Amino acid sequence: MLTHFLRLALLTLSLLLPAQFAQAQPTDIPARIAAMGEANLRELTSIVTDLAATGDPAVVPVLTALGGGNLYLDETSGRIVIQGRSAITDPLTGEEVDLGAGADLSRIRVNNSLRRDIASALAGMTLMSDNPATRFSAAQGFLAKPDPINIPLLDEAIAAETDSNVLRLMQAARAVTILSDSEAGIEDRRAAVPGVVAGAGRNAITILTGALANAPDELRPTIEAALAGLEQSRAVWSALQNVWFGVSLGSVLLLAAIGLAITFGVMGVINMAHGEMVMLGAYTTFLVQLVIRQSFPGLLDYSLLIALPVAFLVTGAIGVGIERGIIRWLYGRPLETLLATWGLSLILQQTVRSIFGPTNQMVIAPTWMSGSTDFFGLAITYNRFWIVIFALIVFFMLLLILNRTPLGLQMRAVTQNRRMASSMGIRTPFVDAMTFGLGSGIAGLAGVALTQIDNISPNLGQNYIIDSFMVVVFGGVGNLWGTFVGALTLGIANKFLEPYAGAVLGKILILVLIILFIQRRPRGLFALKGRAVEQ
């Protein structure tokens, strides 16, 4: 109990700016909240400081809501309310309120600086919250705004802390605070440096450089040493980071190209409409999510998973249609399939453009695909991570289909010797249609994944078609492993070139390298051998 008052006192002190709000009384909290309705940004800022100054836990929900943009003013009744997920509640009491009809909610808007103030204000009040996540963000708040006055508070929190992550962060925050406190003893400050390095993660460098600026000379060497160490490890990690970037870029290329490895690599159809299949996959995802958002909002997080089979079927079906309608007349004339499918791609693009309009469509990222994790200094974004996983799954599924299923067997039979296959009673037209459908379906799957990193616009496909062909040709036509290795090689090479050559030059270099490579190995990385290829 006593500690609680002590904390409040400290807090109040800590947030006493400007001074005239020193006599802030808990009683006028409602008034202040009410005042938010008509306040402009400057007034709002002072009100926030003001509310924070009361140190009353009751204001936490208000500030949280304000920061999160969930605080509304009902124009008609003039009430300030919190727009929750399910219900509208009163900011102070937290009870549900019924504004009745005629309610006209308008959001109380905040800007960056205000958001920062709120975060730091909340930090103090939520450091003892029961929810570790809240405590974590609170600790972050302290990390961001170190202030000596908070040290006892931090100490207490650290003593009480159970969650190791939060604890590490709190200790870091404490270390930072000491380090940046000019009153604190040199020894303490020096001792604090390792704490910062240990706890602050990627921000450590930022903090230390900041501290270095106004550190006394006797402190400098320690900080500089620590910085040097960090820089070194960062150099190592940045190399690994590049590999990761390369892998994730490679997996995108793989996804985009693997369908082509079937239609072009296995069937020999120069499928210029491949990119459009990807695009259609993306649009299917968009539609699926649209339906889900309107009818079953609960499933929103799984919309991508639901979209996968749908996209596969839709694009697969379209693929079969194309094969039956156009491609089958052109077998043995690969260069002419190029022309026909190019025309087809124009039509598909324009169709989508006239149905959905030329502008980008929105696919919301599911929560499990947004944000990133800090894997020992490697920043790994979840969407990239899942796409890598997904690419691998698709690839190995495909291998399985081709090598372990009757359909796969027939596909290989037909592509290796059409006449022989048909004379052995394989229904070649059916197999052709299925093969092309499979390739297109996989393109559709790629489309689903691409919704997470790229525009969903009619031009989506064009951005990938050339790269896809490069990957397949580089890897060696008709060889899935070639496509696999090719995609990853190109991805990683690209990412290692980019820092030195820049994005544009890097891409150019890659293209030139591919051209040169093909001179050396005219059949690509993993060329098919034997006579089978000749038919």
Place this chain on the structure above:
Amino acid sequence: MLTQALLRALDKKAVWVIGIFLAVAILVPMANLLIPPGQFGHVPTYMVSLFGKYLSYAMLALALDLVWGYCGILSLGHGAFFALGGYAMGMYLMRQIGSRGVYGNPVLPDFMVFLNWKELPWYWLGFDNFWFAMAMVVVVPGLLAFVFGFFAFRSRVTGVYLSIMTQAMTFALLLAFFRNDMGFGGNNGLTDFKDILGAPVQAQTTRVALFAATAVALALSVLVCSMIVNSKLGKVMIAVRDAESRTRFIGYRVEYVKLFAFTVSAIMAGIAGALYVPQVGIINPGEFEPGNSIEVVIWAAVGGRGTLVGPIIGAIAVNLGKSWFTTAFPEFWLFALGALFIFVTLFLPKGIVGLWQQIFERRRKTPAPPSPSQSADVERGKDPASFSNPQPRPAE
């Protein structure tokens, strides 16, 4: 020797095509300059430059057909040669602006001035001289084609692989020319030309002259092409197209044959580009778009590949359609274009000319060019000469 070759080129009825374009080169300018506007038969200047543009496209399509229709090399990068020729011309025109640019800088083009370039990059030197520029129009595309072709054909990169590589080439150039640091004006390219050989580019007479020049150039390229295809070399080219390795076995160096055709064709494309730029008044990296190169193939296919007049007809027809559609049905012209591509490949494998032959010459027993499926057999690797070829061939 040359004269004989010329005669051989002419006695084939290519003389007609040549004649027509020479006539056009004279009549259209007259119709524009002599017949007063409004009167019947007057060709407005607008139409003149429009058709000038089409003719340069036709020349490009002809160049492509020389390698594709006759030598079986499907190049999806001819737009690059066209654009390079165009840039060479554009650089000359930029230098001609002199101090009339918005900043009045006598040497630097405007885009260099406001990007704070201090002096002219070395590769811009000499382009103030018309003849040097014209030399570059020929040399740059020719050289690129020669080097690219030399390596590609020597290491026997064929069929689909070659096509994709040419795409890669033009795509790489596209990205390169987009870069402002390259000093070619980046995305904006080269524009706002003032005059060519002292004559203002916009002037009616200049436009008409440019048109005439294009028509003559086209006639000349038809002459050159017909000279080539009617010579024994032309026959060898067709042999290469139909049965590449068989041609090797009777002792011809296939790679050189291809290299010759590819280089000549690239040079023609470059010249076409050089004639195109002053008539449209701009050259920018968009010309390197892989899509453009593919469209050129379509023109040739629509008109009828493997003939000299086919690509010309195709280029003019498709572009007329394009101009008309983009105004008449802006929303739908892509549908039309796409449908055209599919229709032609499915139902008109020999293009308009082929159709023409089918309709008017069914009875006459005239040797027809090989049907695509025949030559396709070859593409499929059924070329018997390669039956026991242990070298893997592309799974076409």
Place this chain on the structure above:
Amino acid sequence: MSKAQDTMLYLDGVSVAFDGFKAINNLSIIVRPTEMLAIIGPNGAGKTTMMDIITGKTRPDTGDVMFDGRTDLTRLDEAAIANLGIGRKFQKPTVFESHTVWDNLEMALRKPRGIFAALFYTPSDDDIAQITGILETVRLLHRKDELAANLSHGQKQWLEIGMLLAQDPKLLLVDEPVAGMTDSETGETAKLLREIAQTRSVVVVEHDMSFVRELGSRVICLAEGAVLAEGSLDQVSANPVVIERYLGR
């Protein structure tokens, strides 16, 4: 080297394998100038592969291939070998179908193969006479202006032989020349080849035993990429192993 002396074609210890499968296995064959050699053997014996090696289409893994006693063929490519004077006729007749019979021969005619030579080539009266002569030999004079595509199978065979003659080679490699020919045509072909063999070396690959008999030349039987038996047709066909492996009972 000395062993290669005064031979037209000299293969010694030649082997080549595709993905482990030994198509040619330590093969040694000698063809003397103006000699006719018939090669028989079951399918997959490596007959065609042998021709690929000689004509530079396939590089042997090991072994020497010498032409005219001095030229190492393994270092040259198809065109160079063809220009040395080795002509090849393919199993399936391969003529340039979109060219007329005449043009086929004109292209094959032994003349400078360079680009510009070809570009500015105009047939001299001598050339025309030569081509006409060949057309008579292969009995195609009456169809000289037709597309090769319109020829019958047998005629294509002969046109291809005509192209061989036009190349005026020192060594002819003829792969199944009488496939799909009538008996009379077969006879004619045998006669023609014998004539040719007066002045040049000829290697014939054939299944048709009666035809081989008509050739009346030395015979080699290949199997699994190696020489199974060698000698006159009677000797070879009497050889039990050959009967066992190829002729069958």
Place this chain on the structure above:
Amino acid sequence: MNFSRTKSALLAAALAGGIALPIVPVLAQDDTIKVGILHSLSGTMAISETTLKDTMLFLIEQQNAKGGVLGKQLEPVVVDIASDWPLAAELARQLIEVDGVDAVFGCWTSVCRKSVLPVFEELNSLLFYPVQYEGEESQRNVFYTGASPNQQAIPAVDYLMNEEGVERWVLAGTDYVYPQTTNKILEQYLLDKGVASDDIMINYTPFGHSDWQTIVSDIKTFGSAGKKTAVVSTINGDANVPFYRELGNQGVMAEDIPVVAFSVGEEELSGFDTTPLVGHLAAWNYFMSVDTPENEAFIADWQSFIGSEDRVTNDPMEAHMIGFNLWVKAVEAAGSTDADAVIDSIVGLETPNLTGGTATMLPNHHITKPVLIGEIQDDGQFFVVWETEDLVPGDAWSDFLPESAMLEADWTAPINCGNYNTETQTCGGTAQ
């Protein structure tokens, strides 16, 4: 073969002739005034430009409802330049010569403007160009109703400096002329403001760049130098979605490293979920969220015209609206649609913009605009956090580029010059 050659040759001639004859320029009928609309409806730029085409149709319909201009109805002539710039020049020529339009509204990219510019100059017609651009140009026949750098970039940088206390700058852009020039100007401006040159990082990416991992992590590293860092983005349309996604996913929060964009408006944001972007900024001269009666009415009419409640409005649309109204006023004032008359009468005319101010056509053919800074909200709208007290006049020639500092544009007598050198008192450039 040969015969066929002849025949087809004749066919070619017939074809050419046959088509050539019917296309003889038709002079504009007197009963309507034709207005050309020159935008990309297909190709890469369709994403941005299609809306502008609809906007023009909408404005023209409104005007006709009000009785047209000079008692005549307006007749829109729409063409598709298909993101193909030589085609743009050809179609511009066709609009003017064949269709006989009196004014053209169109183009988005600089290259489009550059390619049609000579045509308008030669045929002396009018082009209204509605998009923010790099400046360094003023042409007698062109009216620039979009922002020039001093009406967008400079104020935005000022805001970041003063309000957010930014000391370290990333200038990220797509590699084409608008970002290149804008960044050149900004770099100079920042240096003048005393920013150290190693506190400025400039980065260019190709069009439609979709893999931003490296660049975003570079930005994070650059931002971890202990100084407040901000990104000034001139990244072009399509590349923005993946860019912002990567920002969001790599946890670059607006509180830490705000991004201020010059090419991201409501239209672009409608393409994705903006929750992770809340707080990032954009600088424009108009936002859909601006709360004025004019804007409310405009949005309502637009949405009813286009028949969709969720279609947004954006800055270039307002620019077209202003340009169109100014043109109408000028035609009324001149009593004719003749180009020269309009050019003379339009300078100095005023029309209300949608943000409660008035747009004035300046002698340099640019207009006065307010500058607004907005923060992205999670509903894809912008919340105006700052705006200039008074209108900023568009400046054709930047004062921060050495070569153009002493240039002025004035299309009124006596100067009548697009690049008047105030030092040498002569028309035509600096380097004389």
